[in-house]
Amino acid sequence: MNKRKFVTIFSSFLMLLTLSGCSNAQSSQGTVLAKAPKTVVKYNRTAKIKATKIEAKNRKTEQKIKTLDKKIAKLRRQLKKYSSAHAVESVSAAKLATLTYTGKDIIIVNNNDPSFSKTDLSTADGAWQRYGNLDGLNRVTTANALLNKSLMPNSPREPLHVDPTGWHNKRIAGGWLYNRCHLIGFQLTGQNNNLKNLMTGTRQLNDPDMLRYEDEVAEYLKESGNNYVRYRVTPVFRGDELLARGVEMEGQSVSSNTVHFNVYIFNVENGVRLNYATGTSQIK
Template sequence: MTEETERRLETEVQETETEQESEATEIDTAGTAAKGSALKQTMPSTEVTVSVADIPAYNGSPYVAVNDNVPQFLETDLSTSSYEYYSDLDSLGRCGVVYACIGTDLMPTEERGSIGSVKPTGWHTVKYDTVDGKYLYNRCHLIGYQLSGENANVKNLITGTRYLNVDGMLPFENMVADYVKETNHHVMYRVTPVFDGDNLLASGVQIEAESVEDNGEGILFNVYCYNVQPNVAIDYATGDSSLAGGDVAAQNDAAADASVDTAAASYKGAKSDSNAASDSNADQADESSKSSGSTDQTADNGQTSDNSGTSAQNPSGGSDTLMVYKSATGDKYHSINNCGRMNPNKATQITEAEAIRQGLGKCSKCW
Protein backbone atom coordinates (compact mmCIF):
# COMPACT_ATOMS: atom_id res chain seq x y z
CA MET A 1 0.00 0.00 0.00
CA THR A 2 1.43 3.35 -1.04
CA GLU A 3 1.85 6.23 1.35
CA GLU A 4 -0.74 8.25 -0.60
CA THR A 5 -3.32 5.45 -0.30
CA GLU A 6 -2.76 5.22 3.46
CA ARG A 7 -3.32 8.97 3.84
CA ARG A 8 -6.55 8.77 1.80
CA LEU A 9 -7.92 5.90 3.91
CA GLU A 10 -7.03 7.73 7.12
CA THR A 11 -8.87 10.83 5.89
CA GLU A 12 -11.99 8.79 5.06
CA VAL A 13 -12.00 7.23 8.55
CA GLN A 14 -11.74 10.65 10.17
CA GLU A 15 -14.60 11.99 8.04
CA THR A 16 -16.78 9.00 8.98
CA GLU A 17 -16.10 9.51 12.69
CA THR A 18 -16.93 13.21 12.36
CA GLU A 19 -20.25 12.40 10.66
CA GLN A 20 -21.16 9.91 13.42
CA GLU A 21 -20.37 12.45 16.14
CA SER A 22 -22.49 15.04 14.33
CA GLU A 23 -25.45 12.64 14.10
CA ALA A 24 -25.15 11.79 17.80
CA THR A 25 -25.11 15.48 18.66
CA GLU A 26 -28.25 16.08 16.58
CA ILE A 27 -30.06 13.21 18.32
CA ASP A 28 -29.04 14.48 21.76
CA THR A 29 -30.10 18.01 20.84
CA ALA A 30 -33.48 16.77 19.61
CA GLY A 31 -34.01 14.84 22.83
CA THR A 32 -33.09 17.85 24.93
CA ALA A 33 -35.43 20.04 22.88
CA ALA A 34 -38.28 17.57 23.35
CA LYS A 35 -37.64 17.47 27.09
CA GLY A 36 -37.44 21.25 27.22
CA SER A 37 -40.72 21.47 25.37
CA ALA A 38 -42.35 19.20 27.96
CA LEU A 39 -41.04 21.41 30.76
CA LYS A 40 -42.72 24.45 29.22
CA GLN A 41 -46.21 22.90 29.05
CA THR A 42 -48.98 25.42 29.67
CA MET A 43 -52.04 23.47 28.46
CA PRO A 44 -52.38 20.71 31.07
CA SER A 45 -54.74 17.78 31.18
CA THR A 46 -58.09 18.52 32.86
CA GLU A 47 -59.36 14.95 32.96
CA VAL A 48 -61.31 14.20 36.13
CA THR A 49 -59.78 11.01 37.53
CA VAL A 50 -62.02 10.44 40.56
CA SER A 51 -65.76 10.31 41.27
CA VAL A 52 -67.88 10.23 44.41
CA ALA A 53 -68.39 6.49 43.87
CA ASP A 54 -64.63 5.94 44.16
CA ILE A 55 -64.39 7.61 47.57
CA PRO A 56 -65.12 5.82 50.87
CA ALA A 57 -67.74 7.39 53.12
CA TYR A 58 -66.50 10.02 55.54
CA ASN A 59 -65.38 8.34 58.77
CA GLY A 60 -63.97 11.16 60.86
CA SER A 61 -60.82 12.03 58.91
CA PRO A 62 -60.89 15.26 56.84
CA TYR A 63 -59.16 13.58 53.89
CA VAL A 64 -58.28 10.20 52.38
CA ALA A 65 -55.45 9.12 50.04
CA VAL A 66 -56.30 8.51 46.37
CA ASN A 67 -54.36 6.16 44.05
CA ASP A 68 -52.00 5.18 46.89
CA ASN A 69 -51.25 8.88 47.40
CA VAL A 70 -49.59 9.14 43.97
CA PRO A 71 -50.71 12.03 41.70
CA GLN A 72 -51.77 11.14 38.16
CA PHE A 73 -49.95 13.81 36.18
CA LEU A 74 -48.82 13.26 32.60
CA GLU A 75 -45.15 13.85 31.82
CA THR A 76 -46.21 16.69 29.56
CA ASP A 77 -47.94 18.36 32.53
CA LEU A 78 -44.64 18.96 34.32
CA SER A 79 -43.07 22.37 34.01
CA THR A 80 -40.23 24.38 35.51
CA SER A 81 -41.97 27.62 34.56
CA SER A 82 -44.81 28.95 36.69
CA TYR A 83 -48.28 29.15 35.15
CA GLU A 84 -51.98 28.85 36.02
CA TYR A 85 -55.00 27.30 34.32
CA TYR A 86 -58.65 27.63 35.36
CA SER A 87 -61.48 25.72 33.68
CA ASP A 88 -64.54 27.64 32.54
CA LEU A 89 -67.66 27.36 34.70
CA ASP A 90 -70.07 24.67 33.54
CA SER A 91 -73.72 25.18 32.55
CA LEU A 92 -74.72 25.17 36.24
CA GLY A 93 -72.10 27.78 37.11
CA ARG A 94 -69.85 25.27 38.87
CA CYS A 95 -66.06 25.35 38.94
CA GLY A 96 -64.01 22.73 37.11
CA VAL A 97 -60.43 21.48 37.31
CA VAL A 98 -57.82 24.11 38.16
CA TYR A 99 -54.13 23.63 37.60
CA ALA A 100 -50.92 25.50 38.35
CA CYS A 101 -47.19 25.16 38.40
CA ILE A 102 -46.46 26.86 41.70
CA GLY A 103 -43.31 28.95 41.94
CA THR A 104 -42.26 31.88 44.09
CA ASP A 105 -43.02 34.24 41.20
CA LEU A 106 -46.67 33.15 41.30
CA MET A 107 -47.13 33.85 45.00
CA PRO A 108 -48.84 37.05 46.21
CA THR A 109 -46.90 40.13 47.18
CA GLU A 110 -49.76 41.94 48.91
CA GLU A 111 -52.52 41.20 51.42
CA ARG A 112 -55.64 39.57 50.04
CA GLY A 113 -58.72 41.73 49.61
CA SER A 114 -62.35 40.89 50.29
CA ILE A 115 -64.19 38.38 48.12
CA GLY A 116 -67.60 38.77 49.76
CA SER A 117 -69.24 39.69 46.46
CA VAL A 118 -68.63 36.22 45.00
CA LYS A 119 -71.50 33.74 45.42
CA PRO A 120 -70.34 30.24 44.35
CA THR A 121 -72.93 27.57 43.60
CA GLY A 122 -74.57 26.16 46.72
CA TRP A 123 -73.75 29.28 48.74
CA HIS A 124 -75.73 30.05 51.91
CA THR A 125 -74.87 32.40 54.75
CA VAL A 126 -75.66 30.30 57.81
CA LYS A 127 -74.16 30.05 61.28
CA TYR A 128 -73.96 27.27 63.85
CA ASP A 129 -72.63 27.47 67.39
CA THR A 130 -70.84 24.16 66.81
CA VAL A 131 -68.72 25.56 63.95
CA ASP A 132 -65.43 27.33 64.60
CA GLY A 133 -66.07 30.96 63.69
CA LYS A 134 -69.84 30.24 63.51
CA TYR A 135 -70.09 30.38 59.70
CA LEU A 136 -70.71 26.98 58.12
CA TYR A 137 -69.55 27.93 54.63
CA ASN A 138 -66.39 29.62 53.39
CA ARG A 139 -65.57 30.80 49.92
CA CYS A 140 -62.78 28.29 49.35
CA HIS A 141 -60.02 28.98 46.85
CA LEU A 142 -59.32 25.77 44.94
CA ILE A 143 -55.73 26.96 44.53
CA GLY A 144 -55.04 28.84 47.74
CA TYR A 145 -54.33 32.55 47.58
CA GLN A 146 -50.97 32.01 49.26
CA LEU A 147 -49.93 29.83 46.30
CA SER A 148 -51.31 31.68 43.30
CA GLY A 149 -52.18 35.22 44.34
CA GLU A 150 -55.62 34.71 42.72
CA ASN A 151 -58.28 36.45 44.78
CA ALA A 152 -61.81 37.04 43.48
CA ASN A 153 -61.52 34.67 40.51
CA VAL A 154 -64.94 33.01 40.20
CA LYS A 155 -63.32 30.06 38.40
CA ASN A 156 -61.25 29.38 41.53
CA LEU A 157 -63.87 29.70 44.30
CA ILE A 158 -66.30 27.06 45.56
CA THR A 159 -68.64 26.83 48.52
CA GLY A 160 -66.83 24.77 51.12
CA THR A 161 -67.38 24.05 54.79
CA ARG A 162 -65.12 25.52 57.42
CA TYR A 163 -63.96 21.96 58.10
CA LEU A 164 -63.03 21.36 54.45
CA ASN A 165 -61.08 24.59 54.31
CA VAL A 166 -59.19 24.52 57.61
CA ASP A 167 -58.80 20.81 58.36
CA GLY A 168 -58.84 19.44 54.82
CA MET A 169 -57.23 21.78 52.29
CA LEU A 170 -55.14 24.26 54.27
CA PRO A 171 -52.52 21.82 55.66
CA PHE A 172 -51.63 20.69 52.12
CA GLU A 173 -51.48 24.27 50.85
CA ASN A 174 -49.16 25.21 53.71
CA MET A 175 -46.93 22.23 52.95
CA VAL A 176 -46.55 23.26 49.31
CA ALA A 177 -46.03 26.94 50.14
CA ASP A 178 -43.28 26.13 52.66
CA TYR A 179 -41.50 23.82 50.22
CA VAL A 180 -41.55 26.32 47.35
CA LYS A 181 -40.29 29.15 49.55
CA GLU A 182 -37.51 27.02 51.07
CA THR A 183 -36.22 25.46 47.82
CA ASN A 184 -37.24 27.95 45.13
CA HIS A 185 -38.41 24.89 43.18
CA HIS A 186 -41.73 24.35 41.41
CA VAL A 187 -44.68 22.17 42.38
CA MET A 188 -47.31 20.91 39.94
CA TYR A 189 -50.66 21.40 41.66
CA ARG A 190 -54.09 20.29 40.48
CA VAL A 191 -57.39 20.63 42.33
CA THR A 192 -60.57 18.96 41.11
CA PRO A 193 -63.91 19.83 42.73
CA VAL A 194 -66.00 16.64 42.73
CA PHE A 195 -69.75 17.10 42.19
CA ASP A 196 -72.27 14.26 42.31
CA GLY A 197 -74.64 14.63 39.36
CA ASP A 198 -76.15 18.12 39.18
CA ASN A 199 -75.51 18.94 42.84
CA LEU A 200 -74.60 22.58 43.38
CA LEU A 201 -72.36 21.81 46.35
CA ALA A 202 -69.20 19.79 45.79
CA SER A 203 -68.96 16.55 47.77
CA GLY A 204 -65.25 17.24 48.15
CA VAL A 205 -62.08 18.17 46.31
CA GLN A 206 -59.18 16.12 45.00
CA ILE A 207 -55.75 17.71 45.44
CA GLU A 208 -52.69 16.40 43.59
CA ALA A 209 -49.17 17.78 43.93
CA GLU A 210 -45.66 16.84 42.79
CA SER A 211 -42.41 18.75 43.11
CA VAL A 212 -40.81 19.05 39.66
CA GLU A 213 -37.07 19.63 39.97
CA ASP A 214 -36.53 16.73 42.41
CA ASN A 215 -39.05 14.36 40.78
CA GLY A 216 -41.42 14.28 43.73
CA GLU A 217 -38.83 13.84 46.47
CA GLY A 218 -39.98 16.98 48.28
CA ILE A 219 -43.74 16.99 47.58
CA LEU A 220 -45.84 14.07 46.38
CA PHE A 221 -49.48 13.50 47.33
CA ASN A 222 -52.93 12.74 45.95
CA VAL A 223 -55.78 13.23 48.43
CA TYR A 224 -59.53 13.74 48.54
CA CYS A 225 -60.80 16.25 51.12
CA TYR A 226 -64.39 15.85 52.32
CA ASN A 227 -66.74 18.82 52.08
CA VAL A 228 -68.49 17.97 55.33
CA GLN A 229 -68.95 19.62 58.70
CA PRO A 230 -69.16 17.49 61.85
CA ASN A 231 -72.56 17.72 63.55
CA VAL A 232 -74.17 19.41 60.55
CA ALA A 233 -76.39 17.70 57.95
CA ILE A 234 -75.94 19.08 54.42
CA ASP A 235 -78.09 18.78 51.31
CA TYR A 236 -75.50 18.77 48.50
CA ALA A 237 -78.12 19.37 45.82
CA THR A 238 -78.79 22.87 47.13
CA GLY A 239 -76.35 23.62 49.94
CA ASP A 240 -79.15 23.71 52.54
CA SER A 241 -78.15 22.48 55.99
CA SER A 242 -79.40 21.73 59.48
CA LEU A 243 -77.87 20.95 62.82
CA ALA A 244 -77.50 17.20 63.26
CA GLY A 245 -79.19 16.34 66.56
CA GLY A 246 -80.39 18.50 69.46
CA ASP A 247 -81.67 22.03 69.06
CA VAL A 248 -81.16 23.73 65.71
CA ALA A 249 -78.78 26.58 66.57
CA ALA A 250 -78.25 27.91 63.05
CA GLN A 251 -79.03 31.54 62.47
CA ASN A 252 -78.05 34.06 59.86
CA ASP A 253 -78.13 37.81 60.23
CA ALA A 254 -81.74 38.25 59.11
CA ALA A 255 -82.96 35.55 61.50
CA ALA A 256 -80.95 37.10 64.32
CA ASP A 257 -82.68 40.43 63.65
CA ALA A 258 -86.10 38.74 63.79
CA SER A 259 -85.26 37.18 67.16
CA VAL A 260 -84.19 40.55 68.50
CA ASP A 261 -87.49 42.11 67.36
CA THR A 262 -89.41 39.66 69.57
CA ALA A 263 -87.13 39.86 72.59
CA ALA A 264 -86.84 43.65 72.54
CA ALA A 265 -90.54 44.58 72.77
CA SER A 266 -89.92 46.44 76.04
CA TYR A 267 -86.55 47.86 75.05
CA LYS A 268 -86.46 49.97 71.90
CA GLY A 269 -82.69 50.12 71.72
CA ALA A 270 -82.11 46.38 71.70
CA LYS A 271 -82.62 45.84 67.97
CA SER A 272 -80.26 48.59 66.87
CA ASP A 273 -77.62 47.36 69.32
CA SER A 274 -77.96 43.84 67.99
CA ASN A 275 -77.67 44.99 64.37
CA ALA A 276 -74.53 46.94 65.20
CA ALA A 277 -73.03 43.88 66.85
CA SER A 278 -74.02 41.74 63.87
CA ASP A 279 -72.38 44.15 61.43
CA SER A 280 -69.27 44.26 63.61
CA ASN A 281 -69.09 40.48 63.68
CA ALA A 282 -69.41 40.35 59.90
CA ASP A 283 -66.54 42.81 59.53
CA GLN A 284 -64.42 40.79 61.95
CA ALA A 285 -65.17 37.61 60.01
CA ASP A 286 -64.01 39.29 56.80
CA GLU A 287 -60.81 40.53 58.42
CA SER A 288 -59.99 37.20 60.03
CA SER A 289 -60.51 35.40 56.74
CA LYS A 290 -57.82 37.49 55.06
CA SER A 291 -55.17 35.71 57.10
CA SER A 292 -56.00 32.40 55.42
CA GLY A 293 -55.06 31.58 51.87
CA SER A 294 -58.19 29.58 51.18
CA THR A 295 -61.23 31.19 52.67
CA ASP A 296 -63.54 34.13 52.99
CA GLN A 297 -66.34 33.76 55.52
CA THR A 298 -67.92 37.21 55.27
CA ALA A 299 -71.57 37.35 56.32
CA ASP A 300 -74.22 38.51 53.85
CA ASN A 301 -76.63 40.69 55.83
CA GLY A 302 -80.29 40.09 55.07
CA GLN A 303 -80.01 36.57 53.66
CA THR A 304 -82.60 34.25 55.19
CA SER A 305 -82.10 30.70 56.39
CA ASP A 306 -84.46 27.75 56.61
CA ASN A 307 -82.55 26.48 59.65
CA SER A 308 -82.91 29.33 62.16
CA GLY A 309 -84.47 29.22 65.60
CA THR A 310 -84.86 26.20 67.85
CA SER A 311 -86.45 22.86 67.07
CA ALA A 312 -89.99 22.20 68.26
CA GLN A 313 -90.32 18.89 70.08
CA ASN A 314 -93.21 16.64 69.04
CA PRO A 315 -95.05 14.84 71.89
CA SER A 316 -94.44 11.55 70.10
CA GLY A 317 -90.71 12.19 70.15
CA GLY A 318 -88.26 13.92 67.84
CA SER A 319 -88.22 17.40 66.37
CA ASP A 320 -90.76 18.92 63.99
CA THR A 321 -88.12 21.27 62.53
CA LEU A 322 -84.94 19.18 62.47
CA MET A 323 -84.56 17.73 58.97
CA VAL A 324 -83.08 14.23 58.64
CA TYR A 325 -82.54 11.75 55.80
CA LYS A 326 -83.96 8.30 55.16
CA SER A 327 -82.83 5.86 52.49
CA ALA A 328 -85.16 4.09 50.08
CA THR A 329 -84.99 0.76 51.94
CA GLY A 330 -83.27 1.25 55.32
CA ASP A 331 -84.80 1.26 58.79
CA LYS A 332 -82.71 4.17 60.16
CA TYR A 333 -82.77 7.94 59.78
CA HIS A 334 -79.53 9.84 59.22
CA SER A 335 -77.93 13.25 59.69
CA ILE A 336 -76.31 13.09 56.23
CA ASN A 337 -77.55 11.83 52.87
CA ASN A 338 -74.55 9.61 52.08
CA CYS A 339 -74.06 7.61 55.26
CA GLY A 340 -72.58 4.17 54.62
CA ARG A 341 -73.97 2.69 51.40
CA MET A 342 -76.75 5.27 51.05
CA ASN A 343 -77.35 6.66 47.58
CA PRO A 344 -77.63 10.44 48.17
CA ASN A 345 -79.71 10.83 45.01
CA LYS A 346 -82.38 8.52 46.44
CA ALA A 347 -82.30 9.82 50.02
CA THR A 348 -85.47 11.55 51.22
CA GLN A 349 -85.44 14.48 53.64
CA ILE A 350 -88.13 14.50 56.35
CA THR A 351 -88.45 15.83 59.88
CA GLU A 352 -87.08 13.82 62.77
CA ALA A 353 -90.58 13.53 64.23
CA GLU A 354 -91.91 12.08 60.97
CA ALA A 355 -89.01 9.61 60.83
CA ILE A 356 -89.89 8.37 64.31
CA ARG A 357 -93.58 8.12 63.39
CA GLN A 358 -92.54 5.93 60.45
CA GLY A 359 -90.76 3.60 62.85
CA LEU A 360 -87.23 4.55 61.84
CA GLY A 361 -84.43 4.34 64.37
CA LYS A 362 -81.59 6.82 64.82
CA CYS A 363 -78.40 5.82 62.98
CA SER A 364 -75.50 5.49 65.41
CA LYS A 365 -72.87 5.98 62.70
CA CYS A 366 -73.66 9.55 61.65
CA TRP A 367 -75.17 10.96 64.86
Protein backbone atom coordinates in the same frame (compact mmCIF):
# COMPACT_ATOMS: atom_id res chain seq x y z
CA MET B 1 75.79 53.62 57.87
CA ASN B 2 75.67 56.93 59.62
CA LYS B 3 73.14 57.75 62.29
CA ARG B 4 71.00 60.07 60.16
CA LYS B 5 70.51 57.46 57.47
CA PHE B 6 69.54 54.85 60.05
CA VAL B 7 66.89 57.11 61.52
CA THR B 8 65.45 57.77 58.06
CA ILE B 9 65.23 54.07 57.26
CA PHE B 10 63.68 53.23 60.65
CA SER B 11 61.12 56.03 60.24
CA SER B 12 60.14 54.72 56.84
CA PHE B 13 59.80 51.21 58.26
CA LEU B 14 57.45 52.44 61.02
CA MET B 15 55.39 54.35 58.46
CA LEU B 16 54.94 51.22 56.39
CA LEU B 17 53.86 49.27 59.47
CA THR B 18 51.32 52.01 60.33
CA LEU B 19 49.87 52.09 56.81
CA SER B 20 49.62 48.32 56.76
CA GLY B 21 47.72 48.30 60.09
CA CYS B 22 45.25 50.92 58.89
CA SER B 23 44.60 48.97 55.75
CA ASN B 24 43.94 45.79 57.74
CA ALA B 25 41.69 47.67 60.16
CA GLN B 26 39.66 49.20 57.32
CA SER B 27 39.37 45.79 55.69
CA SER B 28 38.20 44.29 58.99
CA GLN B 29 35.64 47.06 59.55
CA GLY B 30 34.28 46.66 56.00
CA THR B 31 33.64 43.00 56.68
CA VAL B 32 31.77 43.73 59.90
CA LEU B 33 29.58 46.43 58.37
CA ALA B 34 28.55 44.46 55.28
CA LYS B 35 24.71 43.87 55.22
CA ALA B 36 23.58 40.27 55.44
CA PRO B 37 21.21 39.15 52.63
CA LYS B 38 17.42 39.36 53.48
CA THR B 39 15.75 36.08 54.37
CA VAL B 40 12.13 35.91 53.02
CA VAL B 41 9.91 33.64 55.12
CA LYS B 42 6.79 32.39 53.33
CA TYR B 43 3.95 31.16 55.51
CA ASN B 44 1.68 28.33 54.29
CA ARG B 45 -1.85 29.61 54.94
CA THR B 46 -3.63 26.66 53.28
CA ALA B 47 -4.70 25.14 56.59
CA LYS B 48 -6.04 28.46 57.87
CA ILE B 49 -8.03 29.04 54.68
CA LYS B 50 -9.52 25.53 54.92
CA ALA B 51 -10.42 26.08 58.56
CA THR B 52 -12.18 29.35 57.69
CA LYS B 53 -14.18 27.62 54.94
CA ILE B 54 -15.15 24.78 57.28
CA GLU B 55 -16.32 27.26 59.92
CA ALA B 56 -18.47 29.07 57.34
CA LYS B 57 -19.92 25.76 56.16
CA ASN B 58 -20.68 24.76 59.74
CA ARG B 59 -22.53 28.02 60.32
CA LYS B 60 -24.67 27.38 57.24
CA THR B 61 -25.35 23.82 58.39
CA GLU B 62 -26.38 25.06 61.82
CA GLN B 63 -28.79 27.52 60.20
CA LYS B 64 -30.30 24.73 58.08
CA ILE B 65 -30.74 22.61 61.18
CA LYS B 66 -32.54 25.47 62.93
CA THR B 67 -34.83 25.89 59.90
CA LEU B 68 -35.59 22.15 59.84
CA ASP B 69 -36.29 22.17 63.57
CA LYS B 70 -38.86 24.93 63.02
CA LYS B 71 -40.49 22.93 60.22
CA ILE B 72 -40.61 19.80 62.37
CA ALA B 73 -42.18 21.75 65.21
CA LYS B 74 -44.77 23.18 62.81
CA LEU B 75 -45.61 19.73 61.41
CA ARG B 76 -46.01 18.37 64.92
CA ARG B 77 -48.49 21.14 65.70
CA GLN B 78 -50.39 20.34 62.53
CA LEU B 79 -50.46 16.62 63.31
CA LYS B 80 -52.13 17.35 66.62
CA LYS B 81 -55.15 18.54 64.64
CA TYR B 82 -55.57 15.09 63.10
CA SER B 83 -56.87 11.97 64.74
CA SER B 84 -57.63 8.45 63.57
CA ALA B 85 -60.61 9.89 61.72
CA HIS B 86 -58.34 11.16 58.97
CA ALA B 87 -56.53 9.74 55.94
CA VAL B 88 -55.99 5.98 56.02
CA GLU B 89 -57.37 4.16 52.99
CA SER B 90 -56.71 4.53 49.26
CA VAL B 91 -59.25 4.64 46.43
CA SER B 92 -59.17 5.30 42.69
CA ALA B 93 -60.00 8.76 41.37
CA ALA B 94 -62.88 7.33 39.32
CA LYS B 95 -64.77 6.40 42.48
CA LEU B 96 -64.58 9.74 44.27
CA ALA B 97 -68.07 10.97 43.34
CA THR B 98 -69.61 7.77 44.73
CA LEU B 99 -67.93 7.92 48.14
CA THR B 100 -70.00 8.44 51.26
CA TYR B 101 -68.52 10.09 54.32
CA THR B 102 -68.03 7.62 57.15
CA GLY B 103 -65.97 9.68 59.57
CA LYS B 104 -62.69 9.95 57.69
CA ASP B 105 -62.13 13.50 56.43
CA ILE B 106 -59.22 12.67 54.10
CA ILE B 107 -58.89 9.69 51.78
CA ILE B 108 -55.68 8.79 49.94
CA VAL B 109 -56.17 8.47 46.17
CA ASN B 110 -54.22 6.11 43.88
CA ASN B 111 -51.75 5.21 46.65
CA ASN B 112 -51.01 8.92 47.11
CA ASP B 113 -49.50 9.19 43.61
CA PRO B 114 -50.58 12.25 41.58
CA SER B 115 -51.41 11.48 37.95
CA PHE B 116 -49.07 13.94 36.22
CA SER B 117 -47.24 13.01 33.03
CA LYS B 118 -43.65 13.96 32.21
CA THR B 119 -45.01 16.75 30.00
CA ASP B 120 -47.17 18.01 32.87
CA LEU B 121 -44.03 18.46 34.96
CA SER B 122 -42.12 20.48 32.35
CA THR B 123 -40.81 23.89 33.45
CA ALA B 124 -39.99 24.99 29.90
CA ASP B 125 -42.66 27.72 29.99
CA GLY B 126 -41.95 28.80 33.55
CA ALA B 127 -44.64 29.16 36.21
CA TRP B 128 -48.28 29.32 35.12
CA GLN B 129 -51.88 28.95 36.35
CA ARG B 130 -55.04 27.94 34.49
CA TYR B 131 -58.64 27.79 35.66
CA GLY B 132 -61.32 25.76 33.92
CA ASN B 133 -64.50 27.44 32.73
CA LEU B 134 -67.65 27.16 34.85
CA ASP B 135 -69.89 24.30 33.75
CA GLY B 136 -73.53 24.53 32.58
CA LEU B 137 -74.69 24.89 36.21
CA ASN B 138 -72.13 27.65 36.89
CA ARG B 139 -70.14 25.23 39.03
CA VAL B 140 -66.39 25.57 39.38
CA THR B 141 -64.30 22.99 37.53
CA THR B 142 -60.57 22.11 37.72
CA ALA B 143 -57.71 24.48 38.60
CA ASN B 144 -54.21 23.67 37.32
CA ALA B 145 -50.86 25.34 37.96
CA LEU B 146 -47.12 25.00 37.83
CA LEU B 147 -46.38 26.86 41.02
CA ASN B 148 -43.26 28.86 41.80
CA LYS B 149 -42.28 31.53 44.28
CA SER B 150 -42.71 34.11 41.51
CA LEU B 151 -46.51 33.58 41.53
CA MET B 152 -46.93 34.16 45.26
CA PRO B 153 -48.63 37.44 46.24
CA ASN B 154 -46.80 40.38 47.80
CA SER B 155 -49.90 42.18 49.12
CA PRO B 156 -52.60 41.18 51.63
CA ARG B 157 -55.79 39.52 50.45
CA GLU B 158 -58.85 41.68 49.88
CA PRO B 159 -62.28 40.58 51.20
CA LEU B 160 -64.14 38.01 49.11
CA HIS B 161 -67.52 39.08 47.76
CA VAL B 162 -68.51 36.65 44.97
CA ASP B 163 -70.85 33.75 45.78
CA PRO B 164 -70.16 30.30 44.27
CA THR B 165 -72.92 27.74 43.72
CA GLY B 166 -74.48 26.22 46.85
CA TRP B 167 -73.78 29.34 48.92
CA HIS B 168 -76.31 29.29 51.76
CA ASN B 169 -74.19 30.39 54.66
CA LYS B 170 -75.26 30.63 58.30
CA ARG B 171 -73.76 30.82 61.73
CA ILE B 172 -73.23 27.65 63.72
CA ALA B 173 -71.41 26.93 66.96
CA GLY B 174 -67.92 28.38 66.59
CA GLY B 175 -68.58 30.60 63.56
CA TRP B 176 -69.82 30.50 59.98
CA LEU B 177 -70.66 27.17 58.36
CA TYR B 178 -69.20 27.92 54.94
CA ASN B 179 -66.08 29.53 53.49
CA ARG B 180 -65.52 30.68 49.94
CA CYS B 181 -62.80 28.11 49.37
CA HIS B 182 -60.05 28.78 46.84
CA LEU B 183 -59.20 25.74 44.75
CA ILE B 184 -55.64 27.04 44.53
CA GLY B 185 -55.01 28.91 47.78
CA PHE B 186 -54.49 32.66 47.70
CA GLN B 187 -51.04 32.30 49.27
CA LEU B 188 -49.88 30.31 46.24
CA THR B 189 -51.01 32.51 43.33
CA GLY B 190 -52.73 35.64 44.65
CA GLN B 191 -56.00 34.73 42.90
CA ASN B 192 -58.88 36.05 44.94
CA ASN B 193 -62.36 37.03 43.67
CA ASN B 194 -62.19 34.64 40.74
CA LEU B 195 -65.33 32.49 40.39
CA LYS B 196 -63.28 29.95 38.41
CA ASN B 197 -61.19 29.39 41.54
CA LEU B 198 -63.87 29.48 44.27
CA MET B 199 -66.26 26.88 45.64
CA THR B 200 -68.58 26.65 48.62
CA GLY B 201 -66.77 24.65 51.28
CA THR B 202 -67.20 24.07 54.97
CA ARG B 203 -64.79 25.58 57.49
CA GLN B 204 -63.63 22.06 58.22
CA LEU B 205 -62.77 21.46 54.56
CA ASN B 206 -60.96 24.77 54.20
CA ASP B 207 -59.05 24.85 57.48
CA PRO B 208 -57.43 22.63 58.59
CA ASP B 209 -57.90 20.04 55.84
CA MET B 210 -57.05 21.87 52.58
CA LEU B 211 -54.76 24.35 54.33
CA ARG B 212 -52.56 21.51 55.53
CA TYR B 213 -51.51 20.70 51.95
CA GLU B 214 -51.40 24.32 50.80
CA ASP B 215 -48.97 25.15 53.62
CA GLU B 216 -46.77 22.19 52.67
CA VAL B 217 -46.51 23.49 49.11
CA ALA B 218 -45.99 27.11 50.20
CA GLU B 219 -43.13 26.19 52.54
CA TYR B 220 -41.36 24.31 49.75
CA LEU B 221 -41.78 27.17 47.26
CA LYS B 222 -40.43 29.74 49.72
CA GLU B 223 -37.19 27.78 50.15
CA SER B 224 -35.90 28.63 46.68
CA GLY B 225 -36.86 30.46 43.52
CA ASN B 226 -35.80 27.30 41.66
CA ASN B 227 -38.48 25.15 43.30
CA TYR B 228 -41.55 24.24 41.24
CA VAL B 229 -44.68 22.27 42.17
CA ARG B 230 -47.20 20.88 39.70
CA TYR B 231 -50.56 21.37 41.36
CA ARG B 232 -54.16 20.46 40.56
CA VAL B 233 -57.38 20.79 42.55
CA THR B 234 -60.61 19.23 41.27
CA PRO B 235 -63.98 19.75 42.97
CA VAL B 236 -66.09 16.59 42.89
CA PHE B 237 -69.84 16.98 42.36
CA ARG B 238 -72.40 14.19 42.28
CA GLY B 239 -74.86 14.58 39.38
CA ASP B 240 -76.38 18.07 39.25
CA GLU B 241 -75.73 18.93 42.89
CA LEU B 242 -74.61 22.52 43.50
CA LEU B 243 -72.50 21.78 46.56
CA ALA B 244 -69.35 19.73 45.93
CA ARG B 245 -69.03 16.47 47.84
CA GLY B 246 -65.32 17.12 48.20
CA VAL B 247 -62.10 18.03 46.41
CA GLU B 248 -59.22 16.04 45.01
CA MET B 249 -55.82 17.69 45.61
CA GLU B 250 -52.70 16.64 43.73
CA GLY B 251 -49.20 18.02 44.22
CA GLN B 252 -45.79 17.03 42.89
CA SER B 253 -42.52 18.92 43.22
CA VAL B 254 -40.46 18.98 40.03
CA SER B 255 -37.04 17.26 40.11
CA SER B 256 -37.66 15.93 43.62
CA ASN B 257 -40.21 14.07 45.68
CA THR B 258 -40.34 16.60 48.50
CA VAL B 259 -43.96 17.41 47.71
CA HIS B 260 -45.94 14.35 46.68
CA PHE B 261 -49.61 13.75 47.39
CA ASN B 262 -52.97 12.79 45.89
CA VAL B 263 -55.83 13.06 48.37
CA TYR B 264 -59.58 13.46 48.47
CA ILE B 265 -61.08 15.66 51.18
CA PHE B 266 -64.76 15.44 52.09
CA ASN B 267 -66.78 18.65 52.17
CA VAL B 268 -68.38 18.05 55.56
CA GLU B 269 -68.84 19.80 58.90
CA ASN B 270 -69.19 17.94 62.18
CA GLY B 271 -72.63 18.34 63.72
CA VAL B 272 -74.25 19.62 60.50
CA ARG B 273 -76.30 17.78 57.86
CA LEU B 274 -75.65 19.27 54.40
CA ASN B 275 -78.07 19.20 51.48
CA TYR B 276 -75.63 18.83 48.56
CA ALA B 277 -78.35 19.44 45.97
CA THR B 278 -78.79 23.04 47.10
CA GLY B 279 -76.21 23.86 49.77
CA THR B 280 -78.78 24.34 52.54
CA SER B 281 -78.12 22.69 55.90
CA GLN B 282 -79.54 21.54 59.24
CA ILE B 283 -77.93 21.26 62.65
CA LYS B 284 -77.94 17.61 63.76
